[in-house]
Amino acid sequence: xxxxxxxxxxxxxxxxxxxxxxxxxxxxxxxxxxxxxxxxxxxxxxxxxxxxxxxxxxxxxxxxxxxxxxxxxxxxxxxxxxxxxxxxxxxxxxxxxxxxxxxxxxxxxxx
Amino acid sequence: xxxxxxxxxxxxxxxxxxxxxxxxxxxxxxxxxxxxxxxxxxxxxxxxxxxxxxxxxxxxxxxxxxxxxxxxxxxxxxxxxxxxxxxxxxxxxxxxxxxxxxxxxxxxxxxxx
Numbered sequence: 170x171x172x173x174x175x176x177x178x179x180x181x182x183x184x185x186x187x188x189x190x191x192x193x194x195x196x197x198x199x200x201x202x203x204x205x206x207x208x209x210x211x212x213x214x215x216x217x218x219x220x221x222x223x224x225x226x227x228x229x230x231x232x233x234x235x236x237x238x239x240x241x242x243x244x245x246x247x248x249x250x251x252x253x254x255x256x257x258x259x260x261x262x263x264x265x266x267x268x269x270x271x272x273x274x275x276x277x278x279x280x
Numbered sequence: 281x282x283x284x285x286x287x288x289x290x291x292x293x294x295x296x297x298x299x300x301x302x303x304x305x306x307x308x309x310x311x312x313x314x315x316x317x318x319x320x321x322x323x324x325x326x327x328x329x330x331x332x333x334x335x336x337x338x339x340x341x342x343x344x345x346x347x348x349x350x351x352x353x354x355x356x357x358x359x360x361x362x363x364x365x366x367x368x369x370x371x372x373x374x375x376x377x378x379x380x381x382x383x384x385x386x387x388x389x390x391x392x393x
Contacts, residue, residue, distance in 0.1 A: 170339075175322070201379035212370065212384040213323065258322055265311065265377025266336065270322040 171196040173261050175271025182249055183279050190274045192259035193241040199261040202235060202242045207256045207273075216257075217244070246276075254278045283307050286371050286385040294393050299358045301388050303371030311377045312354040313338070314346065316367040317387075323370065329354055330377070361392045 175192045182188045194202075203218035219226045219233045219242065226233050230249075235242040246253055256275050262268040284305040293299050303312065310331050315323040325338030327346040335346050343365060345357045358365055368389050372382040 203381065212386050214384070215381045218381065260323075262378040265379055266328050266330065268325065268378035269339070270315075270324070272320055272322040 171269055173259060173269045173271045175259050175274055177274060178272065179275045179277070181277045181279060184249055184251065186249055188244075188246045188249055188253070188276055190244045190257055190259070190276070191241060192243070192261075192271050193239075194261040194269070195240070196261060196263050196269070197240065198263040199240075201262040202233070203260050203262070204233060204244050205258045205260070205270075207258065209255070213258060249278050251278050251280065284371065284373055284383055284385045286369075286388050288388060289386065290389050292391045292393065293361050295361060295363060297361050299361050299390065301356045301358075301369055301371075301390070303354045303356070303385055305352055305354075305371075305373040305383075305385075307373060307375070307383070308351055309373035309375045309383075310351070311374045312348065313372040313374070313378070313382065314344070314354070314356045315370045315372065316340065316365075317370060318367050326356065326369075328378075358390075361390075363392050366390060366392045 173194045200221040205213035206216045207213040230247045232245040256273045258273050259271040287302045313328045314326040324340045329335045329348040332351050368387050370387045371385040374382045
């Protein structure tokens with residue numbers, strides 16, 4: 170079946186450094202790629218998303234890049250801060266009713 | 281966010297019992313979703329609904345039943361709970377479905393003994 174692979178499963182970076190999380194997807198019909206952040210004990214919340222007609226999108230310290238040919242997309246967080254510590258999920262959607270999530274990356278920011 | 285709520289927040293039940301998890305949203309979003317979250321698996325779609333009285337299976341529907349008689353409510357029922365259904369369950373809603381932002385409820389932690 171369709172799947173989304175996410176790497177790494179855990180990531181620890183020094184405060185102020187950058188963090189990169191990568192995802193690959195198998196469904197070539199996927200055209201919407203959101204990223205959700207889930208703080209400990211909280212609900213997932215959308216932080217950024219990208220559609221297949223765009224190669225890169227930025228929002229302050231967060232950016233997402235998409236390579237449709239290679240079927241992979243990445244989340245980049247620059248100048249990391251303690252509040253960036255959370256679990257991040259990528260996802261790929263090909264329709265209003267179909268979405269596959271990655272298995273998550275636990276990001277820890279070291280002071 | 282008071283826009284989408286779930287109840288109960290915590291539930292302990294026994295194998296074989298029927299359990300219903302409730303989800304309510306105040307935005308009148310057309311689409312609603314149920315996910316389960318397990319370590320190592322991320323979020324997996326159980327069922328979704330495109331509108332009142334329209335529901336369909338997601339990735340892992342076995343052992344679950346849903347209904348949607350009103351736009352704002354989307355209950356999930358485990359007809360005969362099994363230990364493998366121990367999980368955290370999230371409900372979500374979206375105006376235009378999975379290819380737009382989904383708003384998640386606070387989750388229900390279900391333990392099946």
